[in-house]
Amino acid sequence: MNPDVTRRTVLKWMGGIAAGIVLSPAPYALVDDLTIATQTRGRSVPLPTGARGRVRTRCSACPRGCSIELHTVGGRPYLAVPATAGACSCALRPAVHHLASSPGRLDTARLHGRTTDSHEGLEVAASWLEDAVGKGASIGVIDLSGRPAIATPSASLVARVPGAVRIETRAHWLDDLAARVGLDPDLELSIDPRSVDDALWLWPGRSIGPARAIERGEDPRAVVDRLRAAGVRAVLLGEDGVGARPDDAVLSSLARIDVDLGAIGSGRPIPVRRRVAPPANVPTVALGDVDEGSFDLLVIDASRVAGAVPWRRMASLLRSGRGRSIVFAPTPGPAMRHGDLVLPASAPLEIEEGVGGERFGDAARIALSTPVLERPRSCVDLHDLTRRVDSRTPCGADALAAALVEGGYGRLRDPEDRTLRVAGLGAGTVATELRRGAVWEGEGAAAGPVLRPAPTAAVVDDESPRLVLEGAMVVAAGERVPDVLSKVAREQPLLPRGGRARAHPEDLADWGIVEGARCRLRTSAGRLDVVVFADAAVRRGHVLAGCGFGPESFGDPERAPEPTALEVLDLDPRSEAPPVIHALEVS
Amino acid sequence: MKRLGGSLPWVVGIATGLALGWWGYAALVFEERVPAVPFSHAVHTGEAVGMTCDDCHRTSNVRAISLPTVDDCTACHMDFPGIDRDLEELLALDDPWPSSLEQPEGVRFSHAQHVDLAGMECSACHGDHGSATSARSVAVNRISGYPRALWGRDGVGPVEGAHAMEMSDCVDCHDQRGVVQSCLDCHR
Numbered sequence: 001m002n003p004d005v006t007r008r009t010v011l012k013w014m015g016g017i018a019a020g021i022v023l024s025p026a027p028y029a030l031v032d033d034l035t036i037a038t039q040t041r042g043r044s045v046p047l048p049t050g051a052r053g054r055v056r057t058r059c060s061a062c063p064r065g066c067s068i069e070l071h072t073v074g075g076r077p078y079l080a081v082p083a084t085a086g087a088c089s090c091a092l093r094p095a096v097h098h099l100a101s102s103p104g105r106l107d108t109a110r111l112h113g114r115t116t117d118s119h120e121g122l123e124v125a126a127s128w129l130e131d132a133v134g135k136g137a138s139i140g141v142i143d144l145s146g147r148p149a150i151a152t153p154s155a156s157l158v159a160r161v162p163g164a165v166r167i168e169t170r171a172h173w174l175d176d177l178a179a180r181v182g183l184d185p186d187l188e189l190s191i192d193p194r195s196v197d198d199a200l201w202l203w204p205g206r207s208i209g210p211a212r213a214i215e216r217g218e219d220p221r222a223v224v225d226r227l228r229a230a231g232v233r234a235v236l237l238g239e240d241g242v243g244a245r246p247d248d249a250v251l252s253s254l255a256r257i258d259v260d261l262g263a264i265g266s267g268r269p270i271p272v273r274r275r276v277a278p279p280a281n282v283p284t285v286a287l288g289d290v291d292e293g294s295f296d297l298l299v300i301d302a303s304r305v306a307g308a309v310p311w312r313r314m315a316s317l318l319r320s321g322r323g324r325s326i327v328f329a330p331t332p333g334p335a336m337r338h339g340d341l342v343l344p345a346s347a348p349l350e351i352e353e354g355v356g357g358e359r360f361g362d363a364a365r366i367a368l369s370t371p372v373l374e375r376p377r378s379c380v381d382l383h384d385l386t387r388r389v390d391s392r393t394p395c396g397a398d399a400l401a402a403a404l405v406e407g408g409y410g411r412l413r414d415p416e417d418r419t420l421r422v423a424g425l426g427a428g429t430v431a432t433e434l435r436r437g438a439v440w441e442g443e444g445a446a447a448g449p450v451l452r453p454a455p456t457a458a459v460v461d462d463e464s465p466r467l468v469l470e471g472a473m474v475v476a477a478g479e480r481v482p483d484v485l486s487k488v489a490r491e492q493p494l495l496p497r498g499g500r501a502r503a504h505p506e507d508l509a510d511w512g513i514v515e516g517a518r519c520r521l522r523t524s525a526g527r528l529d530v531v532v533f534a535d536a537a538v539r540r541g542h543v544l545a546g547c548g549f550g551p552e553s554f555g556d557p558e559r560a561p562e563p564t565a566l567e568v569l570d571l572d573p574r575s576e577a578p579p580v581i582h583a584l585e586v587s
Numbered sequence: 588m589k590r591l592g593g594s595l596p597w598v599v600g601i602a603t604g605l606a607l608g609w610w611g612y613a614a615l616v617f618e619e620r621v622p623a624v625p626f627s628h629a630v631h632t633g634e635a636v637g638m639t640c641d642d643c644h645r646t647s648n649v650r651a652i653s654l655p656t657v658d659d660c661t662a663c664h665m666d667f668p669g670i671d672r673d674l675e676e677l678l679a680l681d682d683p684w685p686s687s688l689e690q691p692e693g694v695r696f697s698h699a700q701h702v703d704l705a706g707m708e709c710s711a712c713h714g715d716h717g718s719a720t721s722a723r724s725v726a727v728n729r730i731s732g733y734p735r736a737l738w739g740r741d742g743v744g745p746v747e748g749a750h751a752m753e754m755s756d757c758v759d760c761h762d763q764r765g766v767v768q769s770c771l772d773c774h775r
Contacts (some may be wrong), residue, residue, distance in 0.1 A: 020605040025609065036733065
């Protein structure tokens, strides 16, 4: 019996085949494969071509300046790998280096929704604060920076504002962890893993999970036991970059506490070598206890938050607030449109009440910030704001050096040439505000920046003056372009060939540098060959230069690729990574 | 003659289409890449030699892939028994052992983070790979260029679970260990 195969039968069969294929994973897998192929191989996106290479430079996300390794294709960076042996010890989060290149990163101050510059923003913020203080208004300072113990500029700020209330949040795991395992949250904790055998060693980068587990209600002791079973041996509670990696300098510069597991949570006293006191005159309430709308002025410091921010709660507070609000943040949050003033975050250095105490005195003038998050017209740091609120007497270089040495942050390498090594400070990506007029006046006048002829071999352009700028604090960052690290970066603007730096014209005149000169800037973080341009928007004493992993020359042979302008010269022979920089020279 | 009607052509067609979609596409799109240098893990990790994973695979390397090169083999080997190729030729090989777990460039993975910090055993992800007697050939997608094992059980065709390393494996393990992660921790 032969079946009568008709056209209709064939059509049915073919239709069935089509339906079967549609029902199978093949079409979706094909679409998926094609999508990947077009992203990685296609011609719709100009992909980097050329030799693969690696460049070791520094992360510019925080003043720590951790080593990172840039993977390049044709000289173009497409990947940034923390060179901490993959240890992910970044206190801000393992992926914080993305923050610097996040297209959503806030780099421009906004006032009432319009773009403004940081100078105006700071003035407005300072005037609001002063106005509120003068009228006796209620001020709430919400600190999202984490623990109150270390390096919280808002703590310094709020300590100077009478009547202000510091509002703690539970956004940061350190608070919860310290509180729930019975540690004093006002301690700055650090354990030298080499000297403590039976202790809990909790790296910031990996401790988020356990802390969240505690946050979810797990028994802290169970979490501790689990960590211990996993081989975790010591606690390192540090943030702000300084605690990101425990090298000798960091460990010696941080307060330490000997912690043994028996002591944690047992109620027994924990030996403390150094206690960091929070501002004593500031009442503190929890975020959840805040009466919405009870404050005339809210100051929210989220400048160091790279993780979750309770923006919903923030938005609720901001919407219901009676008055104005000032927000410091690295990236725009959903609440920000409600804020009156949003300032790009910076990461001021830990020159802090309690740590160095008032002994630092006027040294608070040297506000280190993270220049990657700042631009000449959007540079903000809280120390600057605190100074505007409560101006202090300018200090000289001697007072600065003495204060840093006294505070344990530095040692005077050579009193004669007045070179100071400052431990715990940032690296080449750190901007230092040393106002020449303040710092170099009086006896320090002779110790200004030294300009010397550069070695011939180091000069790129014979027609330009050969100058080496040594000693003065040099900013080696800035000019961040969004989406730098995106492999499929289509919208990256090109930077001109060669590194460029900008400085205040009066500084250039003082240093004897003409605009367009090719100079070599040198810090302990590395070396930078740049062409210098005058820019009145740059603050005095600053040099702003592109560094890191800026996009260059993609597809344009006339524009030489320059993935990083900051050349790290001294590599650790063992790890082949740039050494952790904990000193900047001040001469 | 009886006409072949009804739903039988539909059923046969759908079955054919499903077969084509499930197996035909996979057969077309994946190509097998055979290791240029045969290698037995079992020989090297056995009692006679007693090597450990870290002797060849640098877990402290920040790279996701920590495959050794032939040059690494010369630290112990003066010659390679059973391989009829000159040493220079072997040294010139860019990819002597194709990786079945090579992650896309947009994925950040650190062996050091998992081995050195978390204290995980290699076998936790790689199974009993150390006792394998031969280097595996790797199925690579002709279109995307990704190894087949990346997609694991969720992809086209089943892949032996021990060697799969798909996102769900990472997430499951992180959940079990209480590691809370965000997208950018792994995805660049």
